[in-house]
Amino acid sequence: MKKDKEPMTYESAYAELQQIVADLQSESIGIDVMAGKIARAQELIEFCRNKLRETEEATGKLI
Secondary structure: OOOOOOOOOHHHHHHHHHHHHHHHHOOOOOHHHHHHHHHHHHHHHHHHHHHHHHHHHHHOOOO
């Protein structure tokens, strides 16, 4: 699931997160796949939160 070829950006993480949500909403995936997607979603959410926090600190503004 992870893409190690290029560094992750906020935009790529958000797009992957949107795809995971769509996959989960389709209800056509097995429980084992679902568990993996949920774990990946947690990683992506943490990455996005950290990126936003770093941006807020760097600019001194809330986004």
